[in-house]
Amino acid sequence: xNPISDGGTRTxxxxxxxxxxxxxxxxIGMMAWHAQIGWVKGGFARMTIFFVLAGFLATRSYLGIRNxxxxxxxxxxxxxxxxxxxxxxxxxxxVAVMVTIAIGSNRAQQSLGGDxxxxxxxxxxxxxxxxxxxxxxxxxxxxxxxxxxxLSVEEQWFLAIPLVLGVAAWVGTRREALGRHxxxxxxxxxxxxxxxxxxxPDQAYFGTHVRGAEFLxxxxxxxxxxxxxxxxxxxxxxxxxxxxxxxxxxxLLAVMVLVDRNQPWLYRGGMGLFAIPAALVVAACVVGSPAxxxxxxxxxxxxxxxxxxxxxxLHWPIFQVVEHAAGSLPYPVxxxxxxxxxxxIGSLVHILIERPLLPAARVRSSGRPALTNRMVLIPAxxxxxxxxxxxxLRPTPAPTYDFEAAQRRATAIVTPAADGADEDLAxxxxxxxxxxxLAVFGGSNALVLGLEEANWIDAHPxxxxxxxxxxxxxxxxxDGARVSTADxxxxxxxxDLDVDIDQLRPPVECLDWPAEWxxxxxxxxxxxxxxxxxxxxxxxxxxxGDDRWRTITDEVVARVVDERLREGIxxxxxxxxxxxxxxxxxxxxxxxDGRVREERGVPQDQQDRTQxxxxxxRAVAAERTDVSVIEYGEVIDALDPEESGRLxxxxxxxxxxxxGEIWQRHLGPLVDDxxxx
Numbered sequence: 258x259n260p261i262s263d264g265g266t267r268t269x270x271x272x273x274x275x276x277x278x279x280x281x282x283x284x285i286g287m288m289a290w291h292a293q294i295g296w297v298k299g300g301f302a303r304m305t306i307f308f309v310l311a312g313f314l315a316t317r318s319y320l321g322i323r324n325x326x327x328x329x330x331x332x333x334x335x336x337x338x339x340x341x342x343x344x345x346x347x348x349x350x351x352v353a354v355m356v357t358i359a360i361g362s363n364r365a366q367q368s369l370g371g372d373x374x375x376x377x378x379x380x381x382x383x384x385x386x387x388x389x390x391x392x393x394x395x396x397x398x399x400x401x402x403x404x405x406x407x408l409s410v411e412e413q414w415f416l417a418i419p420l421v422l423g424v425a426a427w428v429g430t431r432r433e434a435l436g437r438h439x440x441x442x443x444x445x446x447x448x449x450x451x452x453x454x455x456x457x458p459d460q461a462y463f464g465t466h467v468r469g470a471e472f473l474x475x476x477x478x479x480x481x482x483x484x485x486x487x488x489x490x491x492x493x494x495x496x497x498x499x500x501x502x503x504x505x506x507x508x509l510l511a512v513m514v515l516v517d518r519n520q521p522w523l524y525r526g527g528m529g530l531f532a533i534p535a536a537l538v539v540a541a542c543v544v545g546s547p548a549x550x551x552x553x554x555x556x557x558x559x560x561x562x563x564x565x566x567x568x569x570x571l572h573w574p575i576f577q578v579v580e581h582a583a584g585s586l587p588y589p590v591x592x593x594x595x596x597x598x599x600x601x602i603g604s605l606v607h608i609l610i611e612r613p614l615l616p617a618a619r620v621r622s623s624g625r626p627a628l629t630n631r632m633v634l635i636p637a638x639x640x641x642x643x644x645x646x647x648x649x650l651r652p653t654p655a656p657t658y659d660f661e662a663a664q665r666r667a668t669a670i671v672t673p674a675a676d677g678a679d680e681d682l683a684x685x686x687x688x689x690x691x692x693x694x695l696a697v698f699g700g701s702n703a704l705v706l707g708l709e710e711a712n713w714i715d716a717h718p719x720x721x722x723x724x725x726x727x728x729x730x731x732x733x734x735x736d737g738a739r740v741s742t743a744d745x746x747x748x749x750x751x752x753d754l755d756v757d758i759d760q761l762r763p764p765v766e767c768l769d770w771p772a773e774w775x776x777x778x779x780x781x782x783x784x785x786x787x788x789x790x791x792x793x794x795x796x797x798x799x800x801x802g803d804d805r806w807r808t809i810t811d812e813v814v815a816r817v818v819d820e821r822l823r824e825g826i827x828x829x830x831x832x833x834x835x836x837x838x839x840x841x842x843x844x845x846x847x848x849x850d851g852r853v854r855e856e857r858g859v860p861q862d863q864q865d866r867t868q869x870x871x872x873x874x875r876a877v878a879a880e881r882t883d884v885s886v887i888e889y890g891e892v893i894d895a896l897d898p899e900e901s902g903r904l905x906x907x908x909x910x911x912x913x914x915x916x917g918e919i920w921q922r923h924l925g926p927l928v929d930d931x932x933x934x
Contacts, residue, residue: 275542276310278553279506281561283307286513288572288599291404292592293745295756301462301528302512302535304407305471309535311411312475320483336630338415342566343637345611346408349570350376351644353401356574358651360581363907365400366653372402373648377641379412381405382463404573406463413465414472437480444473448529461524474532478540495544502541503548505534519759561600567611568603575599588753660910663704664729692718693932694782696725698774698829699789702909703727705916706789706924713920719932725786726777731767732793733821734814737800738762739793749797749806758799771828778832786834787928788825791842791890792909794818795866809869819873826877826884836883838931840924841871841890846901848908887927 283303290300318337323330354373357365365372368388375384385406448470451461461467512531520527542549553559561568579595586594614633695714697707704727711722732739738761740749745756777783797806798814807814826837844867871890878886893901902908904915911919 273542274554274559275550277562278558279538279542280310280565281558284561284565288596291573291576292595296514298514298517301518301523302509302531305528305531306535308468308471309475309532309539312472313479313539315415316476316479340630340633344614345566345570347637347640347644352571353574354644354648356401356578370648372400376402376405379409381409386460386463399577401574401577410465410468414469437477440473440477440480444470444477448526451524452526458524470529471532474536478536482543498544499541499546501537502546505537508534564604564607567606568600571603572599575602660701660729663708666708692721693784694723695720695785695787696723696777696781696783697727697787697789698725699727700731700793701729703789704729705911709913709916709920712917713925723781723783724777726773728766730764731770733790733818734794734798735763735768737798740797752805771824774825775828775832778829778834783834785836786829787838787840789840791870792845795870809866815869822877830883838928839874839878839886841874841888842867843890843893846905846908847898849902849906885931887931889924889927892923
């Protein structure tokens with residue numbers, strides 16, 4: 258019983274085509290969101306529709322089994338759910354495994370075992386929360402398993418049916434109103450959880466306990482409609498409910514288009530409120546609304562609703578494969594190809610695999626003996642074991658650098674302010690016993706290299722390490738949106754502005770780097786500041802207030818980069834840094850496996866962009882005696898591909914081990930030339 262695809266949408270033994278169409282409509286909203294169609298902002302609303310449908314259909318199915326007097330109602334219910342979901346889920350997981358092994362980033366392959374097991378164990382939403390994987394960042398660090406989180410939430414609530422729905426249904430047979438009130442109270446309590454208990458946005462989005470309010474809203478609706486079926490409906494009541502359903506559907510469609518998912522109030526109980534209009538739409542579909550039947554009962558929506566489980570299970574890895582293979586296509590063409598393949602392949606799986614495995618009562622008679630649950634579930638379980646065996650036995654690639662751990666380590670470092678250090682640089686060059694304190698500033702490369710600088714500096718007579726300020730995903734530019742995936746790069750090349758800008762902005766810790774630089778210099782007594790930027794500043798940018806995507810080869814962007822660079826230098830020297838060393842940036846390399854690993858979401862840059870950025874560094878340094886340039890980029894670019902791939906496995910970043918080697922062989926000697934001449 259899955260809201261994304263379920264056979265239990267019948268009313269009085271006739272299939273409710275409006276509910277099928279509603280599911281298909283929600284599926285369209287979900288795929289549009291995952292295809293990054295910019296006008297779909299409120300992707301959460303389609304998820305609420307899915308969850309309300311899940312609660313409604315699960316409760317209705319359980320009540321139907323129970324009312325038929327079967328002695329094993331719970332076992333029957335769970336067996337049907339497993340038969341419905343397990344075969345297609347295992348197939349979807351197998352596809353996700355193959356896609357990850359073939360084109361996944363190093364990080365995705367390192368997480369493959371845990372991701373696979375968590376999906377098959379129906380706990381992937383909790384894994385993503387514990388692993389601090391933001392749903393909003395799924396396009397920057399894509400996992401082929403990310404979309405399975407909602408299936409895990411639903412399966413967890415299906416397991417809770419003996420406690421929630423079973424007790425409520427039992428009470429409801431004796432005290433119908435009390436049974437409905439129990440479920441309604443539980444839904445309200447869960448809806449209030451994010452208001453009472455502090456949650457991060459991703460905890461509120463992924464959490465079973467938070468999203469349960471939407472599920473229970475559907476459960477309450479099923480109980481209430483069962484009661485109304487006994488009481489009866491007047492024509493006026495039906496018309497009123499039908500009108501409310503139509504208005505609610507229009508409202509939800511408007512939310513999908515107009516309400517951005519980044520609104521803070523949504524994660525403080527706001528998402529649960531949309532269960533009310535979703536429940537009204539479902540109720541109107543069930544009671545019978547001619548307007549909804551016409552609007553939602555059209556053949557394409559009905560088909561999408563019928564095949565939604567297969568399409569949903571396969572669409573996200575298919576999207577990734579298409580983007581990897583054809584990411585250079587114009588954005589509208591890329592989206593069309595993604596949607597066409599996802600719907601086409603998913604429909605075939607529905608026809609060839611999903612539908613034949615349904616219970617005999619839900620498929621047309623074929624004259625062949627009906628498949629028993631054992632005949633379906635035992636092979637599905639065997640396939641699940643086979644998938645896990647492939648994941649466990651496959652060779653695991655060597656891990657790349659743990660950037661999050663590096664950032665936590667850098668944030669925790671506190672270097673005492675230097676005593677003295679009042680000699681000028683010339684005094685040090687002349688052999689003063691007072692050592693200079695060297696700190697590194699910049700983005701992720703500066704972060705990794707800054708953490709490993711002490712190993713080189715310890716042997717240097719004139720230098721001591723100091724803590725600078727370097728953070729993941731930071732560049733000189735902070736105002737506006739930037740390319741984060743090959744898909745966005747393709748859209749930027751076509752100057753397509755129809756994207757969710759808020760999702761493409763730099764991380765919040767990057768926004769106030771000038772003040773953080775000043776604080777680091779004054780607090781830690783920094784004498785020499787090594788500045789390392791480049792990768793993000795050579796990406797495509799949509800600056801605030803601008804009307805087109807631009808790159809640093811455009812004077813509009815180059816001027817802003819130049820201004821921010823000068824501001825940074827002034828911040829460093831204004832607080833006491835005596836020398837600023839600007840390191841030119843290398844091209845993004847092919848990586849250890851011979852192709853760019855877009856693990857951090859940075860596309861391969863072009864040589865003209867890198868050249869323009871490095872020319873800006875050289876021009877600023879030529880104007881000031883307290884600023885020097887070191888040709889770090891040229892040194893790295895001159896390495897042979899095998900050596901470059903070993904030092905920078907993902908084409909961009911060193912590992913902890915290779916960072917030390919880079920200091921000893923390449924970066925350190927360049928810095929030393931500035932310090933000691």
